[in-house]
Amino acid sequence: MNRFAALLDRLAYEPRRNAKIRLISDYFRSTPDPERGFALAAMTGGLTFRNAKAGLVRGLIAERADPVLFQLSYDYVGDLSETVALMWPAPALPEGHNHPPPPSLSEVIDALATTGKSALPKLLASWLDALDETGRWALLKLITGALRIGVSGRLARTAVAELGGREPDEIELVWPGLKPPYLDLFAWIEGRAERPEAIDPAPFRPPMLAHAIEDADFTKLDPADFVAEWKWDGIRVQAAAGAIEGGRVARLYSRTGEDISGAFPDLIEALGFDGAIDGELLILREGRVQSFNVLQQRLNRKQVSLALMDEFPAHIRAYDLLFDGPDDLRERPFAERRARLEALVAHHAHPRLDLSDIVPFADWDALAASRLDPASAGAELDAEAIEGLMVKRRDAPYLPGRPKGLWYKWKRDPMVVDCVLMYAQRGHGKRSSFYSDFTFGVWRQSASGPELVPVGKAYFGFTDEELKELDRFVRNHTINRFGPVREVTHTASQGLVLEIAFEGLQRSTRHKSGLAMRFPRIARIRWDKPPAEADRIEALEALIKG
Template identity: 70%
Template sequence: MNDFAELLDRLAFEPRRNAKLRLMEDFFRTTPDPERGYALAALTGGLSFRNAKPGLVRALIAERTDPVLFALSYDYVGDLSETVALMWPPPSQAGTGHNAPPPRLADVVEGLSMAAKTELPGLLARWLDALDETGRWALLKLITGALRIGVSARLAKTAVAGLGRVDPNAVEELWHGLTPPYEPLFAWLEGRADRPEGLVVAPFRPPMLSHPLDEEELSRLDPAEFCAEWKWDGIRIEAVRELTPEGRRIVRLYSRTGEDITGSFPDLCEALIAEDAFVGALDGELLVLRGGRVESFNVLQQRLNRKAITPRLMQEFPAHIRAYDLLGEGEEDLRPLPFAERRRRLEALVARLAGGRVDLSPLVPFVSWEELVAARARPSEAGAGIDAEAVEGVMLKRRDSPYVPGRPKGLWYKWKHDPHLVDAVLMYAQRGHGKRSSYYSDYTFGLWRSGPEGEELVPVGKAYFGFTDEELKELDRFVRRETVNRFGPVREVVHTGERGLVLEVAFEGVQQSTRHKSGVAMRFPRISRIRWDKPPREADRLDYLAGLLPRGETMKTRAGKT
């Protein structure tokens, strides 16, 4: 456990991507099985402990420290795991008087997986007694499932691939057939065994991604070399249908990051299983299609992340795939083919499908960039028709581009609609996590509306990125200087018509929300600019957001509640 803790500690303070890769690769090379396998599972989000929750950690520290001191410390530090790790008393103070050796990572993972709920408090306390501050911090991060060390699952898999000098995508394609501690994977990468084959039917294929585009870069491209298609406002998805040697039909659905989401869409899977014309892998967009019209992302969100998938839910929010690309057909891997050829075969495949749950994303006709600019501005007049509200821009794809995993330069571009901008007033601030735990970096902002007692600010969203490191320091100083009230870890800052701070907030859209006092929720808000030049009284009004709601939606506020 100490070696794993040291790895996490070094990764948390290492900003360079290549240096993080070297740290992880060295760890995987020098650490034996099964320790390194469980470490890989932790770094990729592959561990889940049903009964070990943050509430258990809070209860244990409450028995050992003064609650007021803990509340003050937690407010100052801003991170539960770090606060408890620093405040946990030595064994002699706790009255245990033993000097047990620190647990191995494998002991921790297997113990948390097998222990009964009533056994966990004593088990966790013994481990915490046996570890130092860094070890306790790593253990608690593992339990709460929030490492926050700047390492994505993809980066960890890339580091593992470095052991055998193989393409990280080869690891991705095996991943869903592997389970912790991944001993067959390490044996293959170290040359002690053959590549593990046949572990998963209908495997994931890492997606090809695009680069952002602006009009200046557009002018340097040749329109004759590119196709354009609509960028739909849904969830990127990969649908794979294969036949087992026994003749069973298997369908799997994957998110863009490789998460298996098959169980969340049984209606879509059932429809694809019945499509005997399709054996292979499709790349497309997951949407909700009702009455022949693509619904907004706000409607799709009501179908996502549901624990219970009921018949009523599937009927009200029918899942649909709008196909972009064909990655494989039968036993043939189509990814090396040019996009134009893959597109031709995709069109032929979709024409053979009969279930109505998959259709083709249409190409946007254009000859010059001026025509494409006009189409992007008015999609309803350029072929998107009644689905225009679900378009968030256009995609440009080179006609001769193979399907290359990752984000290769010069092949695919995304040209999204310009974001909406609103001037909002900073109302509340809270410390961040990880490297930002010392700064007030999470901001709640509001807009003006007319209330029973005159003009009032109502919260409309939260944002914690979009600013530079120097701007973060300026914002942090403002919050500390202008705090007028505290609510646990949250500080209220001055926000009157004359005093306060205006933030220019960029966002992708709004949706109706009954959970917010304002009646709306913003999508992907981020701080675009700090308006030191603008007094709060000149900030925007809530009516502006109401005008951006999708068709048929109105604000439903919760009067009297924050």
């Protein structure tokens, strides 16, 4: 456990991507199985512990430290694992006795998987007693599932590839069929075994992602090399189906590989093909695509009733074809995959499955006009459910991750309003020392005069230097505290205006303003604008009506 803790500690303070890869690869090279496999699972989100939750950690520290001191410390530090690791009292031992040896990572994971809920607090406390501050921090990060060390699953798998001198995409292609502690993966990487092959007839395949297109790109790209299709405002999914002995299996996956089949039994019935489709999950009523706000009524549901399925009929709009029966099409050009996709959808006709239209264009100016007015470019009544365009090379293979120069996304311009900063809270991980999570509002007329009502929260969109400026403003203008939340000055004459960009608005009964933003981010700090000139609620109401 101490070696894994040391790795996490170094990764948390290492900003350079290639240096992180070297650190992880060196750890894999010098660490035996199954320890390194469990470390890989921890860094890629492959571990879950049913009974180990943040509440358990809070309960343990409450028994060993003054609750008021803990709350003050937690407010100052901003990270639960770090606070508890530093505050945990070292146990007093009789003279001549030593602390028990710290547990290994595999011992911790095995015990967390098998220990009952009632016995877990005592076991966790014994581990915390045996570890030093860094070890406690790593253990608690592992348990709470929030490593926050700047390592994505892709980066960790890239480190595995470097260990064996392979390309990262080779790891991505075999990854979906693997399970912790990945003994077969490391055996293949080190040349001790053949490449692991998935036997699941409907596995998840890593998706291909796009880069945001920039103005400078248009001068470098030949429009004749590309095709365009609508970017629908739903959620990206992968539908996979295949034959097994005695029947068939069909699954629906989210973009991250989560099996969401149970929430969409009405869609599973539509997957009568053998293969894997990349598409968009939408809600269709009477042939019309509904807004993302409507789709949200079907998302994250543990139980789905017939009434819910009738009211919110789910639909897949297909973008791409990864497998057609046993044929792996991912290395084929997009134009060929699209032709095979059209044939498959036509052959397995089902009202819950259709194709995303190709948008014709002769040059970039023509495509820009379609982006600005989807209704006139063929989208017609569904234009409001489009968030932009996807621009794909005709000869592009389907590669996992975000390869350069093959796929581009050209989203519609975001909505923008000027809001007033109202509240702030510390971030996590590297941002635990900064106030980086912000709540903002717009003006509304009340019986007592203009008042600010919150309309959204944002924690990104600004640079590191702007974060320091925002943090300084919060500390210098705090007027009240509510636990970890600080209220800052926000009057008509004093306060800070933020230009907020967002993708959409929806009515909300949970917000005082009656509105909620989708994907808000801070586009600009308006040091030049007094709070009294920030936008009013009527401006947001007009955006919804428009």
